[in-house]
């Protein structure tokens with residue numbers, strides 16, 4: 026079947042099977058940033074934005090994306106680059122497998138314009154597992170980034 | 176130390192932006208679109224012989240390209256462990272075999288044009304099993320009637336105590352002086368057994384491989400591996416493909432922690448592509464990663480300590496029983512590290528013994544895991560030290576300070592124990608453990624907080640600590656090499672075999688080269704870990720990279736500098752001694768005439784006595800200077816429920832000079848949190864039939880961002896003369912202290928000693944119950960009158 030969506034601001038027509046998951050479709054259509062770390066919606070690696078909200082694309086049927094706006098990290102390149110600078114300053118970037126997903130959740134948070142304490146932030150990002158960093162450096166980097174963005 | 180511009184400075188990782196922006200980087204990002212998808216049929220039985228396997232129906236399914244069973248592979252035993260050669264692990268594994276030895280062991284694989292077809296085909300493979308009696312309890316493995324490895328042709332590469340008829344993969348024994356005698360003479364002794372669990376690595380990138388045949392008709396493997404050169408060697412040996420026909424490329428790796436220090440899907444992908452001549456790809460599902468890669472070796476450690484009344488530790492006896500699971504990968508070497516990188520912490524003993532067996536069982540294979548046996552040993556020893564302190568009536572810190580290793584000292588263990596073989600004598604040229612302990616005390620507020628404070632009706636806060644050491648590479652065994660190549664316009668390529676698995680080695684190696692050559696890091700373009708294009712390196716394990724690969728890079732940079740000075744002198748018509756090297760330019764000291772690096776390189780490329788400047792240097796350690804660390808934890812614990820939380824984890828680390836302080840901090844903090852996971856929640860569990868219970872992130876809990884409130888990390892000022900710019904390695908040490916520190920903190924809070932990991936509220940409660948029961952029976956209260 027065919028569905029029409031907007032990905033990173035561009036209209037896309039995806040040719041899919043009804044049971045196909047969005048993570049797989051996006052990968053198939055060369056959005057390389059979309060990767061998977063599990064298959065139980067537990068790790069956050071595959072996070073994308075659907076109409077601005079973070080969603081695990083490994084559990085989202087592509088068919089449901091008809092008419093929706095999808096954002097992958099390729100669509101927020103400049104933001105991601107600036108976040109990466111803060112990650113670099115804090116030494117928060119290690120293997121990076123968790124990073125694009127985090128960048129999207131952080132971007133959604135920024136758009137929401139809510140202010141967050143460190144503790145809120147730790148709870149907000151609880152769906153993003155990271156096995157490398159120990160989290161604290163990431164949290165610091167994200168706080169700096171959100172502070173700058175204001 | 177002379178002033179540095181790049182080393183020990185704030186430098187951002189060289190690859191962080193591209194990764195955050197989602198650019199193609201990891202193994203699967205490079206799989207050809209048309210690649211066949213490989214799926215693996217795995218054993219439902221813990222132990223069985225395959226009587227008959229029929230793949231005809233699966234092969235007949237439209238869309239299936241090939242199905243491979245053990246009949247399709249040469250029968251060459253090998254070890255999946257990526258280690259020095261000859262390997263100290265037994266060759267006890269076949270790519271596919273007619274026996275399966277754990278639930279999840281590979282039986283066959285299907286390569287099809289899409290995932291669904293491959294999965295459907297798996298169900299069409301018919302297998303008849305002769306189910307055998309599995310050995311699941313590692314304490315009953317040795318000499319069990321059920322023999323896990325009875326196949327012919329499996330062997331050890333050199334004597335490691337391999338005795339498969341008894342289910343023993345390896346055994347070890349060493350003794351300094353006479354331990355029994357010294358213990359019997361000791362005024363105070365303690366004795367206790369400790370159990371450590373299987374821990375899963377859970378790198379977020381699953382094990383991934385893809386294979387293709389290139390236009391030169393060579394097999395090209397992309398793999399998320401920690402050891403590309405070992406992968407090439409093992410593939411060649413097992414599949415009988417000449418080494419020169421294989422290229423292994425390691426792209427960005429999404430975490431390793433030891434779990435990728437081995438062959439996993441590579442054998443299957445290589446064979447599929449060799450047979451079909453088509454590209455193939457294999458990404459493990461998360462369940463497969465949990466079920467069929469590696470875990471940490473579970474162990475029982477029996478620890479006996481002896482001391483004089485005034486607190487001099489006189490003897491340590493440590494027996495270990497290690498569970499290597501179905502295959503003996505890293506069996507002996509992990510076990511030896513349990514002794515060799517733990518027991519020298521207390522180097523003033525009169526006698527020390529370390530011995531034990533590493534046994535086969537029918538559970539998933541154990542393998543390399545950050546800390547590599549030292550975590551297990553550290554938990555046992557550092558728990559036992561607190562127990563001894565209590566019996567001596569001493570502060571546990573004072574006991575440590577009196578007995579622990581110090582700068583300039585040694586331990587006989589270094590010479591006796593290496594990894595699989597004898598070790599190397601060495602003195603501690605850099606050891607700031609004493610500072611680490613003192614500074615850690617200050618940072619956690621030990622004086623005020625030890626052992627505990629009441630902070631509410633049911634809540635206590637307490638502190639606990641442990642000290643640790645690790646190593647910096649494997650001396651005389653593992654080599655790293657680096658090539659530096661000058662380009663026109665005066666920038667360089669740095670080609671290293673060293674394997675960046677996310678720890679940032681590409682960045683720190685670039686820093687070392689850039690520092691020596693006096694250029695910015697951006698002028699050092701790094702390419703790593705490609706068996707065709709980069710020089711050799713043993714790989715990312717044993718805390719090797721900073722020290723071993725770093726020294727190789729440093730040597731190469733120094734040689735390049737000499738070559739540049741010679742060329743500049745020739746160009747300026749003076750002697751090399753007359754040249755002042757300034758990195759981006761060369762000055763003739765006599766007349767201040769300057770030649771820029773850019774001009775020199777352009778001339779060398781296009782105009783005068785043209786040549787390519789390129790140098791390759793290699794390094795192997797002649798010792799393995801240990802990094803040291805003191806870890807302190809403050810916990811808040813609920814007396815009623817046994818539930819506790821980490822308030823702060825203080826790490827003070829001596830890893831020599833930190834090449835990149837922020838990345839070094841990342842290594843420590845990542846290690847500490849992984850160690851806290853092991854201490855508090857993580858536990859690979861199997862059911863009575865050998866089936867894995869913890870097969871996903873819902874059942875296997877790793878720490879999340881809200882689980883640990885605060886990490887405090889500092890580095891001691893330290894300089895290791897033999898390291899690049901004074902550095903030692905730092906990849907593993909962070910994981911060592913949390914298990915003992917947590918157990919000690921729980922004891923300091925509630926007076927119960929948890930002797931098996933993880934330290935869970937259930938174990939704490941039942942220990943409390945037992946303790947209170949005893950007290951009631953004797954009509955006693957705890958010594959300080961607390962109502963526990």
Ligand code: FES
Nearest residue numbers: 062066068069083
């Ligand atoms: S891959 Fe989607 S949450 Fe893990």
Ligand code: FES
Nearest residue numbers: 120121123155157
């Ligand atoms: S950086 Fe490796 S998982 Fe987060």
